[in-house]
Amino acid sequence: MIPSSLYLHIPFCVHRCAYCDFNTYAGQEALIPAYAEALIREIESVAARRPDATPAHSIFFGGGTPSLIATRHLSAIMDALRQAFTLTPDLEATLEANPGTVTAQSLAEMRAAGLNRLSFGVQSANPGELRMLERAHDFFDVIQSVQWAREAGFERLNLDLIYGLPEQSLESWQNSVKRITDLAPDHISMYALTLEHGTPFGRWAARGLLPIPDPDLAAEMYEWAEEYLTNIGYAQYEISNWALPGQESRHNLQYWRNLPYFGFGAGAHGSIDGIRYSNVLRIKTYIERLVPPSSSPAYPLSPATVNQNRPSQRDTMQETMMLGLRLVHEGVSDTVFRARFGIGIHDAFPHEVDELTRLGMLEWHNDALRLTPRARLIGNQVFMRFVGD
Ligand code: SF4
Numbered sequence: 001m002i003p004s005s006l007y008l009h010i011p012f013c014v015h016r017c018a019y020c021d022f023n024t025y026a027g028q029e030a031l032i033p034a035y036a037e038a039l040i041r042e043i044e045s046v047a048a049r050r051p052d053a054t055p056a057h058s059i060f061f062g063g064g065t066p067s068l069i070a071t072r073h074l075s076a077i078m079d080a081l082r083q084a085f086t087l088t089p090d091l092e093a094t095l096e097a098n099p100g101t102v103t104a105q106s107l108a109e110m111r112a113a114g115l116n117r118l119s120f121g122v123q124s125a126n127p128g129e130l131r132m133l134e135r136a137h138d139f140f141d142v143i144q145s146v147q148w149a150r151e152a153g154f155e156r157l158n159l160d161l162i163y164g165l166p167e168q169s170l171e172s173w174q175n176s177v178k179r180i181t182d183l184a185p186d187h188i189s190m191y192a193l194t195l196e197h198g199t200p201f202g203r204w205a206a207r208g209l210l211p212i213p214d215p216d217l218a219a220e221m222y223e224w225a226e227e228y229l230t231n232i233g234y235a236q237y238e239i240s241n242w243a244l245p246g247q248e249s250r251h252n253l254q255y256w257r258n259l260p261y262f263g264f265g266a267g268a269h270g271s272i273d274g275i276r277y278s279n280v281l282r283i284k285t286y287i288e289r290l291v292p293p294s295s296s297p298a299y300p301l302s303p304a305t306v307n308q309n310r311p312s313q314r315d316t317m318q319e320t321m322m323l324g325l326r327l328v329h330e331g332v333s334d335t336v337f338r339a340r341f342g343i344g345i346h347d348a349f350p351h352e353v354d355e356l357t358r359l360g361m362l363e364w365h366n367d368a369l370r371l372t373p374r375a376r377l378i379g380n381q382v383f384m385r386f387v388g389d
Contacts, residue, residue: 005254005255006085008077009263011283019200023267032070035266041291057091059078059081059092066097075112094119102148108151120160124168125139155186164213237327237328258320266279273300275300277307325362325371
């Protein structure tokens with residue numbers, strides 16, 4: 001029985017950053033108590049109709065800014081999850097937090113509520129870059145938050161950085177990487193800035209008001225960080241993620257291995273029993289659909305679900321390749337693929353595998369197909385080959 005994972009979306013932020021395209025809203029904090037109640041209703045509604053008692057081995061509060069929610073709400077949601085699901089004894093329970101939105105006391109309360117891992121959105125150690133990203137914290141907040149987290153008993157900490165910022169120099173990036181590694185987190189995520197359509201950054205860049213980051217410099221930043229982190233003991237396990245041995249994010253591995261997860265909250269996505277689904281985006285509508293309780297659609301959907309589909313086996317095989325190839329060492333195991341789909345990777349994708357291995361983009365390592373190191377920077381081009389038909 002494959003354990004599942006539980007994702008909870010918390011769509012509140014103090015301020016909407018100009019580069020962000022997540023489903024999150026500023027100035028709606030008055031709705032937090034009702035939202036927390038709706039989340040609990042959704043958890044109960046789905047869990048009550050579960051046909052089996054498959055345990056859950058990870059919980060992830062993502063956002064938005066989950067650390068904005070009062071800890072009494074987080075505690076009540078964790079209690080509801082414990083009631084509704086069998087949680088494994090080694091549960092990984094992560095909360096995304098923004099430095100500057102936590103206190104020593106709130107972190108101690110989160111730990112007491114059962115959370116055991118934090119992911120801080122640091123983004124940069126450079127004050128000018130943080131201002132440009134419209135982030136409300138400075139690096140002192142990061143140092144303070146990490147110290148408080150450790151004092152509260154959080155041993156597992158992820159720190160996020162963004163590279164490829166407009167006018168960011170290689171030296172500034174190197175300084176940010178060194179300063180976060182000085183804090184000795186067990187996990188580090190590094191994402192390239194993307195100028196998404198529909199965000200202020202995307203619009204400003206399209207109008208020439210924001211210098212477009214230099215892709216060659218961004219590649220240099222990535223390659224420098226890869227080497228630096230490896231030299232100081234972090235192992236890269238996914239295109240954008242590094243961890244000390246044994247500290248990989250179990251929750252994110254669930255996504256990359258294309259394994260089941262429930263999604264709760266406004267705009268949350270789930271993938272359970274071969275059904276993919278997503279919830280309504282707006283906070284108020286989400287609450288209205290769940291409080292007071294209304295009749296529930298078929299499992300695993302909830303009254304908040306607005307999209308659902310059952311991907312074909314071919315779709316699921318393609319997704320498994322696209323996601324699994326992100327795992328730079330593990331790749332996609334042919335044995336696991338065959339056990340799941342009844343066909344080997346090469347038989348399912350003969351032309352793609354032959355061409356990409358010939359071009360030096362993919363390689364076989366034991367029984368797994370994975371990206372070659374030089375393909376990591378152009379992973380998306382490789383992944384897209386698997387959805388070509
Ligand atoms: S804090 Fe994070 S989730 Fe919120 S608006 Fe900024 S980037 Fe988006």
